[in-house]
Amino acid sequence: DAKTTQPPSMDCAEGRAANLPCNHSTISGNEYVYWYRQIHSQGPQYIIHGLKNNETNEMASLIITEDRKSSTLILPHATLRDTAVYYCIVKSSGSARQLTFGSGTQLTVLP
């Protein structure tokens, strides 16, 4: 599975959009981009995933560049409860292999 690069930390003002970047320049054609987050003392929580089209659900939006070498997770109106470590993971969807969690981005939403 391709490796990912994320900034170690980011801050965001409450009520504003949080844009979390991820680089995955070695991604291959059959690999999806997954986003999870982990709030302190809880298990990782699935947020969203996509292959090449932009995706949106009730939690977030995922924007994938046309060359698929990077993506951005967007939390449209961040709240204090969105403070967490966010992980960007690249994995072949049809593979049952494990998710490989990197260091992630610590997002702190400030009041």
Place this chain on the structure above:
Amino acid sequence: DAGVIQSPRHEVTEMGQEVTLRCKPISGHDYLFWYRQTMMRGLELLIYFNNNVPIDDSGMPEDRFSAKMPNASFSTLKIQPSEPRDSAVYFCASSPDSYQPQHFGDGTRLSIL
């Protein structure tokens, strides 16, 4: 719907004791995963099952660790004998198939004294 349920949430025991962690996956999920999280190594996969059969146990640190899945609704991770370096948070996750995302439980925080 009930999520992945793990028990106990916290476990403190002395070195050398046997430890058993339990997991109930989401009903209908065919895949079950055991992960361990430490500050030093982050989240790492220990073992995963498909339809109750262990598929990949290459992440199990050593023979002191064993995992079973006797039926589709229950799995255990056992450490015998336990050592202080086994102290970590252990997560169980499940997914319906290899295409769908994994859903995690809230973990068991294990402390070996």
